[in-house]
Amino acid sequence: MGQIIDGKNISKLIRSEIKDRTAAFTDRYGHEPKLAVILVGEDPASKIYVSNKHKACLQTGIGSIVIEMSEDTEETVLIDKIKELNEDSTVNGILVQLPLPKHLNEKKIIEYIDPRKDVDGLTLANSALLYNGNTDCLAPCTPRGVIEILKKEGIKISGKHAVIVGRSMLVGKPLAMLLLNENATVTVCHSRTEDLGAVTRTADILISAVGRPGLVKAEDVKDGATVIDVGTTRVDGKLRGDVDFDSVFEKDVRITPVPGGVGPMTITMLLMNTLQAAEMQEEER
Numbered sequence: 001m002g003q004i005i006d007g008k009n010i011s012k013l014i015r016s017e018i019k020d021r022t023a024a025f026t027d028r029y030g031h032e033p034k035l036a037v038i039l040v041g042e043d044p045a046s047k048i049y050v051s052n053k054h055k056a057c058l059q060t061g062i063g064s065i066v067i068e069m070s071e072d073t074e075e076t077v078l079i080d081k082i083k084e085l086n087e088d089s090t091v092n093g094i095l096v097q098l099p100l101p102k103h104l105n106e107k108k109i110i111e112y113i114d115p116r117k118d119v120d121g122l123t124l125a126n127s128a129l130l131y132n133g134n135t136d137c138l139a140p141c142t143p144r145g146v147i148e149i150l151k152k153e154g155i156k157i158s159g160k161h162a163v164i165v166g167r168s169m170l171v172g173k174p175l176a177m178l179l180l181n182e183n184a185t186v187t188v189c190h191s192r193t194e195d196l197g198a199v200t201r202t203a204d205i206l207i208s209a210v211g212r213p214g215l216v217k218a219e220d221v222k223d224g225a226t227v228i229d230v231g232t233t234r235v236d237g238k239l240r241g242d243v244d245f246d247s248v249f250e251k252d253v254r255i256t257p258v259p260g261g262v263g264p265m266t267i268t269m270l271l272m273n274t275l276q277a278a279e280m281q282e283e284e285r
């Protein structure tokens, strides 16, 4: 029988730490840390994510502004907005909600964000720091959330075999770097991996970030493993992870549910990155 890892509860604990640190920051510097989120277009899921980020900021004492731009926004207009926020000394963190409408080049646009304000950790400058093993750079929020879950649950990472399924820029690749920095032995699998189950069965820590419900089944998981499910796919209005939870839970595993696992940690790590960015900017002043 498995054991559930309660991401909601871990998230609550960390948010309470962030709230205290934010209050101390505001006391010391006379202004709150502030996040600016740019939302382009009308994607319903993105709207919900952005609204949740905004609420979470306010609950922890972090200032938040949301800039909504129309679906047909021209690239130069969006870039000018980013430049304006880079120059605004009251803004500490900038996030461009993804995906952007098709006519906008995400990689190009993200590069205009000042790396010191890049709370998504997606600029080339921040990826390079992560690749170099820098432990206090701004790293992408979801992978950071996965590491925090493992640490808060007291799961040993050093020397363990971590298998990641998925090689995205937002999760798989940066997570591989973070796990390496924690001295795990890391394998990254993806859609072309042959005999995926043979690889995942060797994992002490198995992380799936693909977006394919039911991909990971009981026979793909070793007894005693920790299973972190980053997948989120909406099926008939319900959120489903990549892991076939019911069958895997029959085994001796620790496992994050969907919803209530990694999800709440992503926003928590965004709050953490915003606070960290604000602290780093004040130290530089």
Ligand code: GUN
Pocket: 095, 096, 097, 098, 099, 120, 141, 142, 170
């Ligand atoms: N869309 C889904 N997840 C994310 C994220 O972590 N950052 C941004 N900017 N957009 C997203």
